[in-house]
Amino acid sequence: MADELRLEIKRLMIRELDLAGLEPAGIDDDAPLFVDGLGLDSLDALQLAMAVEEAFGVVVPEGEEAKPIFSSVAALAEYVAQHRQ
Amino acid sequence: MKPRIAITGVGAVTALGNSAEEAFERLIAGEIAVRQHELPSWPELEHLRTAACELPLGYADLPRVEALSMAAIDQALRDSGVEPQAHPAAVRTALAWGTTTGGLREAEDLLGLVTQDTSPEQLRPLLGFPISATACRAGERFGPFVRTRTLCSACSSGALAVVVGASWLELGVCDRVVVGGADALCATTLLGFSALGLLDPLGGRPFDRGRGGLSLGEGAGALVLETAELALRRGARIRAWLAGWAAGSEAFHITQPEPHGTTAAGLMRRALARGSASPEEVGYVNAHGTGTLRNDAAELAALRALFGEDFARPRVSSNKGQIGHCLGAAGAVEAVFCVLSVERGELPPNATPELEACRGLIGTQAVRSPVGVALSNSFGFGGMGSVLCFSHHGGGRAQPDSGAASFARLEPVSDPRGVEGSAVPKRVYLARHCLLEPLPGSDPRQVPPRGELIAAERSRRFDDMSVLVAAAVERVLSQHGDVSRLEATALLHGTAFGAVQRAAHFLARARSAGPSRVPPADFPSLLPSAASGNAAIYAGVRGPVGAVSDFAASAHSAVHQAVELVLAGEVHQAISCCGEPLDPLARRAGAAWFGLPDPQSWAAAAQLWSCEPSAIWVASFGESRGPLPALPQGNVAAFLGSSDRSVALDWGGFGLPTQAGAARPSVEGLGGAAVCLAAAELERRELAHALVVDISKGRVLHTLLSRVEHAG
Numbered sequence: 095m096a097d098e099l100r101l102e103i104k105r106l107m108i109r110e111l112d113l114a115g116l117e118p119a120g121i122d123d124d125a126p127l128f129v130d131g132l133g134l135d136s137l138d139a140l141q142l143a144m145a146v147e148e149a150f151g152v153v154v155p156e157g158e159e160a161k162p163i164f165s166s167v168a169a170l171a172e173y174v175a176q177h178r179q
Numbered sequence: 180m181k182p183r184i185a186i187t188g189v190g191a192v193t194a195l196g197n198s199a200e201e202a203f204e205r206l207i208a209g210e211i212a213v214r215q216h217e218l219p220s221w222p223e224l225e226h227l228r229t230a231a232c233e234l235p236l237g238y239a240d241l242p243r244v245e246a247l248s249m250a251a252i253d254q255a256l257r258d259s260g261v262e263p264q265a266h267p268a269a270v271r272t273a274l275a276w277g278t279t280t281g282g283l284r285e286a287e288d289l290l291g292l293v294t295q296d297t298s299p300e301q302l303r304p305l306l307g308f309p310i311s312a313t314a315c316r317a318g319e320r321f322g323p324f325v326r327t328r329t330l331c332s333a334c335s336s337g338a339l340a341v342v343v344g345a346s347w348l349e350l351g352v353c354d355r356v357v358v359g360g361a362d363a364l365c366a367t368t369l370l371g372f373s374a375l376g377l378l379d380p381l382g383g384r385p386f387d388r389g390r391g392g393l394s395l396g397e398g399a400g401a402l403v404l405e406t407a408e409l410a411l412r413r414g415a416r417i418r419a420w421l422a423g424w425a426a427g428s429e430a431f432h433i434t435q436p437e438p439h440g441t442t443a444a445g446l447m448r449r450a451l452a453r454g455s456a457s458p459e460e461v462g463y464v465n466a467h468g469t470g471t472l473r474n475d476a477a478e479l480a481a482l483r484a485l486f487g488e489d490f491a492r493p494r495v496s497s498n499k500g501q502i503g504h505c506l507g508a509a510g511a512v513e514a515v516f517c518v519l520s521v522e523r524g525e526l527p528p529n530a531t532p533e534l535e536a537c538r539g540l541i542g543t544q545a546v547r548s549p550v551g552v553a554l555s556n557s558f559g560f561g562g563m564g565s566v567l568c569f570s571h572h573g574g575g576r577a578q579p580d581s582g583a584a585s586f587a588r589l590e591p592v593s594d595p596r597g598v599e600g601s602a603v604p605k606r607v608y609l610a611r612h613c614l615l616e617p618l619p620g621s622d623p624r625q626v627p628p629r630g631e632l633i634a635a636e637r638s639r640r641f642d643d644m645s646v647l648v649a650a651a652v653e654r655v656l657s658q659h660g661d662v663s664r665l666e667a668t669a670l671l672h673g674t675a676f677g678a679v680q681r682a683a684h685f686l687a688r689a690r691s692a693g694p695s696r697v698p699p700a701d702f703p704s705l706l707p708s709a710a711s712g713n714a715a716i717y718a719g720v721r722g723p724v725g726a727v728s729d730f731a732a733s734a735h736s737a738v739h740q741a742v743e744l745v746l747a748g749e750v751h752q753a754i755s756c757c758g759e760p761l762d763p764l765a766r767r768a769g770a771a772w773f774g775l776p777d778p779q780s781w782a783a784a785a786q787l788w789s790c791e792p793s794a795i796w797v798a799s800f801g802e803s804r805g806p807l808p809a810l811p812q813g814n815v816a817a818f819l820g821s822s823d824r825s826v827a828l829d830w831g832g833f834g835l836p837t838q839a840g841a842a843r844p845s846v847e848g849l850g851g852a853a854v855c856l857a858a859a860e861l862e863r864r865e866l867a868h869a870l871v872v873d874i875s876k877g878r879v880l881h882t883l884l885s886r887v888e889h890a891g
Contacts, residue, residue, distance in 0.1 A: 110698075112639040114635045115636070135432065135435075137375075137432075137434055137435075137640070137699065137700050140376060140699040140700065141698055141700045144374075144695075144696065144698065148696060156376060
């Protein structure tokens with residue numbers, strides 16, 4: 095179940111953030127998403143927050159509170175699993 | 180400091196009043212025009228405070244941005260003592276105008292509803308949409324102008340127009356220039372800035388400790404600039420001098436500023452240096468000051484870098500807390516306020532309750548203080564910034580030398596081949612060019628995946644236009660361009676529209692899914708300046724960057740802008756570029772209403788212009804309404820870039836050659852491609868001279884390229 099969710103999230107990221115050429119297998123579950131690792135920026139964070147909200151019905155807080163949630167695919171998946179209806 | 184450019188007139192339409200004088204008085208009084216308004220089409224956005232203008236009387240039938248602009252320009256011309264429709268032919272007058280959204284406001288309601296079945300008649304509201312529509316109308320009302328150009332560098336567009344106009348005076352292509360910018364409030368920018376989290380629902384409070392974003396505003400600002408010689412000769416009242424200016428790009432991020440303000444500080448230094456002024460002489464800075472966390476922090480960092488230990492002395496304020504962020508108008512309206520501040524020694528307040536701890540920041544009370552030198556800052560999305568430096572008129576050093584020696588008027592060469600201002604004693608060379616077209620066998624109607632043209636991982640979020648422009652720019656730079664001089668490299672993108680199809684998609688999504696569901700990252704690419712901004716970030720270009728627009732001749736106007744920058748010594752090299760991404764809506768509206776060609780293939784073109792000698796040089800360039808000057812002898816051909824088909828092409832009437840070397844249409848619809856085709860034939864020695872021509876709205880933009888051995 096957790097694996098499926100992580101996969102779904104990776105697919106969402108590739109699609110929404112236009113990570114052309116990346117496959118889900120190429121995204122590490124625990125690697126940092128921002129700055130290091132995938133090197134996403136704040137504009138990506140906004141885009142991803144909106145996409146996650148739409149796909150999973152989960153509200154992602156803004157600003158500093160969002161940082162731990164977006165620290166990795168695993169962290170994001172856990173947040174979604176906990177908060178989705 | 181020998182002031183060379185006089186500001187003889189100002190005009191403004193803002194949320195604080197429809198005249199520059201009234202708005203300035205209310206600004207000084209601390210009045211705040213940012214408030215909630217009814218938005219019948221978008222009730223979900225009504226809680227967002229904006230600053231809205233009261234439309235001046237007599238302009239109700241125009242698209243709002245044009246109405247605001249005409250009123251401001253009329254005001255500025257009258258203020259300079261010139262009857263708006265009657266400037267003498269002996270005074271060559273030009274117009275440079277900035278905007279980010281153009282006529283989008285009127286087009287918006289339509290854009291969200293356009294489908295495959297929408298008829299051309301129904302697309303009529305897009306008529307006000309081309310970015311250059313306002314400049315066109317201004318030309319009809321207040322012209323004729325010897326040069327007309329529209330600039331878009333996001334939030335600094337209005338200031339970039341001042342920079343361009345000033346450089347025309349320096350180059351001697353005109354004696355007087357009307358400069359400024361305008362933007363009308365529209366749902367697209369409200370939706371976009373909101374999606375990016377950049378709006379403060381409480382109202383923008385620049386430099387406030389508790390600031391949380393900006394508030395949008397609207398308006399128009401216009402200034403009349405003249406050579407010192409002209410102003411003094413006719414006894415004009417001079418409000419202030421334009422002592423210096425600088426434009427450049429951070430090449431950092433499409434929405435975020437450089438945190439330490441390094442480029443911004445550099446622009447301020449250059450603007451001062453041009454006017455032979457030093458930071459110690461600056462008494463006032465009219466800041467960009469949007470009220471976002473990042474901008475204000477970065478700008479304060481830039482000011483600290485510029486002033487060093489002197490940081491607490493110069494007074495600093497931003498007008499955006501009172502009139503909102505007027506986008507394309509901001510740089511111009513705030514320039515008007517800065518001029519009045521210098522003229523009167525009255526410095527506007529920061530209308531915010533709790534300022535950052537920074538002694539120079541003015542509080543909620545305006546300050547009376549004589550100012551010798553002031554700076555006006557504007558920084559836009561993509562890091563495109565312009566800084567203007569104004570100095571007090573009565574400074575005691577106002578007398579320029581007699582005659583033309585006081586400023587950089589170029590002496591015409593003995594061969595009077597060029598039209599006004601095209602004489603080029605210092606040569607500009609075409610160093611490299613690039614024409615990108617579909618590979619044989621591929622589908623010409625489909626722009627390839629970006630990874631086939633550029634580095635995919637560095638171009639996420641690029642729309643098709645950005646991909647094409649970045650690809651063409653990368654190729655000309657890598658072919659030859661001096662990559663060690665990227666800080667002195669300009670990038671000008673000739674384009675008639677913003678991303679029309681994308682804007683339609685953005686609005687349709689807002690309608691169907693609601694304002695909170697529009698993709699934030701899509702908004703920056705809706706601005707006409709997006710492609711040049713993205714390409715500059717991609718290639719690391721840090722000189723002046725922006726979109727240049729002149730309707731059907733947009734690509735050619737980018738060529739002229741690039742050549743002018745090199746000629747004026749502003750940059751070491753400049754890139755002009757254009758792209759055809761086959762935006763379906765732009766093509767349909769363009770073909771139906773604007774007489775633009777209907778291209779069937781994607782393409783992109785770029786040219787690199789430089790002062791370093793190479794085989795091809797610019798023998799002359801300019802704009803005219805009538806017959807072009809006689810062409811040189813020898814093997815000459817004319818190349819037609821693009822033409823506005825609503826006007827019958829009177830080839831002979833323009834004096835273009837009809838014998839061997841008749842006009843050849845270039846890649847359909849891509850004006851800039853003609854330069855590449857011409858250059859290729861020159862390089863193959865099939866030609867000695869090539870005249871490139873683009874026609875738009877009864878004006879001909881022309882550039883004569885010659886092989887160096889055939890120079891006069």
